[in-house]
Amino acid sequence: MTEEVNTTGWDAIDQEVTKIYGEQEPKHYGTLIPYTLGGNDPLDGISAYKSDTPVPHWHFVTYGFSELYDKDSEDSEVSGYGFELTFRLARAMDEEEPPAWALNLLQNMGRYVFSSGNIFRSGDYLDANGPICLNSDTKLKALSFIEDPELSAIDTPNGRVEFLQMVGITVDELEAMQTWNTLGVLSACQAYMPQYITDLSRDSLLQVESIAETVQQGMEEEGSNTGYLFVGQLGWEAGKKGWLKKTPDILKLGAKQAGIIGTLLHGRILKGKNLTLVGSDVRVIFEPGDLPSSVVEDGEVRIILDGKTVAELRQLLQPQESKFDFPSLEGTVVQIDKTEIKDNDGNVVEIIG
Known part of the structure; x- marks a missing residue:
């Protein structure tokens, strides 16, 4: 039974x-x-x-x-x-x-x-x-x-x-x-x-x-209701700050999401709201403020943006491989890498950037 x-x-x-x-x-x-x-x-x-x-x-x-x-x-x-x-x-x-x-x-x-x-x-x-x-x-x-x-x-x-x-x-x-x-x-x-x-x-x-x-x-x-965005190609490479040799901090993004990030910053920061990018190894939090700056601790990067910087970033963040100085944030650059779109079998079917 x-x-x-x-x-x-x-x-x-x-x-x-x-x-x-x-x-x-x-x-x-x-x-x-x-x-x-x-x-x-x-x-x-x-x-x-x-x-x-x-x-x-x-x-x-x-x-x-x-x-x-x-x-x-x-x-x-x-x-x-x-x-x-x-x-x-x-x-x-x-x-x-x-x-x-x-x-x-x-x-x-x-x-x-x-x-x-x-x-x-x-x-x-x-x-x-x-x-x-x-x-x-x-x-x-x-x-x-x-x-x-x-x-x-x-x-x-x-x-x-x-x-x-x-x-x-x-x-x-x-x-x-x-x-x-x-x-x-x-x-x-x-x-x-x-x-x-x-x-x-x-x-x-x-x-x-x-x-x-x-x-x-x-x-x-x-404004935008998107407070969190999961970003496959997101990285932060800390630069060297020594007297003899200095290298910039590098914010790395993929070409596929670069454009929408610029638009989201416009729709969030200008409305007094944060935008958090979440990657596999790092979290980048953009916050509204009067003086652009950045702080890094425990795998988290906090970047303060004003309206002028947001407008400049919106123009620069395009779905194209490039590298440029982060507006109003001395010692930081943005690197946009190509994005490979793959099918379920792992074959590259499209390259963006």
Whole structure:
């Protein structure tokens, strides 16, 4: 006689989705070998529902970021990572099976969360460094996250679970979210992207004049909501300060993120807000102030910037390999190195700079 498995967490998700789709039987894709036993897929399952409102699309719902079975974590108020992902993808009327790439994308999000411990929240964004659908010519090369417009947060026996919808976005839409805020940009786009359905064939919505104006106004009035930016190519090389030989301190950045850093500094410092760049070995914190200066201690660099310096940096920080003196900060230079974009196999597919 086998012991009955406790599925209260799973059942709670099913009950919430049933409020939308009733008795519709979803296309469900389970995992044969559990991730904890060496399987490749961290999520226990993904269900795909057909929806025709407001336009035909697949509505994916994950099972596995939250605690589906017994309660294991110590936090009684939150189930697992506290969320499940959803994804709405435009569907052709005659399409009977959801595309495999979308299932792989959701499992990749699981691998990222399970390996890094970083969780997603409404308002987050993620640069995919290439098409969200591999080997396609889609212009959607990044992802943003917002509360699912139909699935509300639920309280399960294992704790609270939110439903975060993943939304495909273009590179310039990503930059708009960085320089203003994610939810503001998505709200501005909603009339052209109902229920935040991802459509691989669409162009950037910033080509719509009214949306571009709303984003520009939001950035100018509110500044950037991005206080932290993870930077793959970030380094600080301390110079020599001896009497016989002096060398400058060097702030190293990658070409891919140089331009957006300049824009973010404008949107943060001029609004009296800090900007923190986080790398693998160093953290660089830019702060507003009247007199440019820098202090280094314990792997952390704090740089004070005034408005004039920010304006000069915005002009100098371009996605191009270069080296120049840090404006108004004697003894410091900025070095911008080329950025190599690689595919999943480690092959260089693009060089920036």
